[in-house]
Amino acid sequence: MSAPVSPLHVGQQLRVRKPAVTTTQLVQYAGASGDFNRIHYDQPFALEKGLPGVIAHGNLTLALTASALQHACRQWNGGDALFIRQLSARYLAPVRPGDEVEVQVTVASVEADGDAHIELRAAVGEREVLAGRAVVAPRAEQPQSHSKEPLP
Amino acid sequence: MHDANAANEVDRRFIGTATEPWTVEVEKGAIRAFAAAIGDEQPLYVDEAHARAQGWRSVIAPPTFAVTFRPPLRPPWQAALDEGRYLAGEQWFKSERTIVAGDVFTCRLHLVDVVEKQGRNGRLQFMHAEMRAHDASGQLVVTNGRVTAYRAIGALKAHP
Numbered sequence: 500m501s502a503p504v505s506p507l508h509v510g511q512q513l514r515v516r517k518p519a520v521t522t523t524q525l526v527q528y529a530g531a532s533g534d535f536n537r538i539h540y541d542q543p544f545a546l547e548k549g550l551p552g553v554i555a556h557g558n559l560t561l562a563l564t565a566s567a568l569q570h571a572c573r574q575w576n577g578g579d580a581l582f583i584r585q586l587s588a589r590y591l592a593p594v595r596p597g598d599e600v601e602v603q604v605t606v607a608s609v610e611a612d613g614d615a616h617i618e619l620r621a622a623v624g625e626r627e628v629l630a631g632r633a634v635v636a637p638r639a640e641q642p643q644s645h646s647k648e649p650l651p
Numbered sequence: 652m653h654d655a656n657a658a659n660e661v662d663r664r665f666i667g668t669a670t671e672p673w674t675v676e677v678e679k680g681a682i683r684a685f686a687a688a689i690g691d692e693q694p695l696y697v698d699e700a701h702a703r704a705q706g707w708r709s710v711i712a713p714p715t716f717a718v719t720f721r722p723p724l725r726p727p728w729q730a731a732l733d734e735g736r737y738l739a740g741e742q743w744f745k746s747e748r749t750i751v752a753g754d755v756f757t758c759r760l761h762l763v764d765v766v767e768k769q770g771r772n773g774r775l776q777f778m779h780a781e782m783r784a785h786d787a788s789g790q791l792v793v794t795n796g797r798v799t800a801y802r803a804i805g806a807l808k809a810h811p
Contacts, residue, residue: 547735582748586714642706
C-alpha cells in the first residue's frame with residue numbers, strides 16, 4: 500500500500516484574522532476551560548499582580564490559532580478538516596481585551612508518510628503573541644476506527 | 652498587596668510526582684460551551700445529527716479541548732503558590748485520535764521538571780507539567796504539556 504498523499508503543499512499560506520477578544524469571552528473561556536485564575540477576569544487583581552490589566556488565557560490564544568489552522572486545512576482540503584496529531588506553541592506576549600489576533604498558517608514541509616509540518620504565528624498588529632508548530636495528518640481521521648458501538 | 656502566605660518558589664521535591672488519577676466524561680454541553688468560548692461553533696462541535704451523518708458517534712471536540720481536563724483539586728506542587736504570579740509559557744498537545752462526546756478518560760497531571768531562569772525583572776521558575784489522558788482500554792489518547800512560569804515578585808515577562 501502506498502503512503503497517503505497530503506492535500507497540503509509546501510509554501511501554502513493563509514492569514515486568518517479573529518474578532519477582537521472581549522472580557523466577556525475571557526469569563527466565558529474561564530468557565531468552559533475550568534481555569535479560574537483571576538488574572539484573566541479580575542482587573543484590580545491583575546493590576547495588583549503587576550500585569551497591565553486582565554490578560555487572555557494562553558491556551559485561548561492557542562485555541563484561536565488552532566481554529567485558524569483548521570480553517571486553513573478545510574480551505575486547502577476541499578472543505579474537510581484534517582486531523583491535527585501535534586500542536587505546540589510558545590507564548591511571546593499576553594493578549595488583552597480589544598486585541599484582534601491575526602494568525603498566519605504556513606505549510607513548512609510534507610513528509611514521505613504524508614504528514615505535513617505547519618508553522619504558526621499569531622500577532623496583534625506588529626506584536627507577536629504566539630509562535631507554534633503543528634503536524635497535520637494527510638487526511639481526515641476515519642471516525643469509525645474507534646467507535647465502540649455500531650453506527651446507527 | 653501580594654499574598655503574604657504564598658511560597659516564593661516551587662518546591663523541587665515534587666518533580667517526578669503526579670496527582671491522583673481522576674475521571675473525565677466528555678459531555679456534549681461542555682464541548683458546546685468550549686466551542687462558543689473560542690468563537691468556533693463548527694457543526695461538528697455543536698450539531699449531533701451533523702456529526703453522526705459524518706460517521707462520528709456524537710459531536711467531536713476542538714483540537715485544544717483537553718485543556719478542560721483539570722484535576723478536581725489543585726495539584727500538590729501548586730498548593731502553596733500564588734496563582735497571580737503564573738504566566739503561560741508554552742503548551743503542546745499530542746493526540747492519537749479526536750475526542751468525541753461520550754469518551755471517558757482517566758487522567759493524571761505529572762510535574763515533569765522545574766527549570767529556573769533569570770529574567771530582566773527577577774527570577775522565573777518554569778514548571779513543566781503533562782496531563783495524560785488514557786481511555787478505558789488503557790490507551791494514551793492525548794497528552795497536554797504545559798510550561799508555566801512562576802514569577803518572583805516583579806518579574807513580568809514569561810520570555811525575557
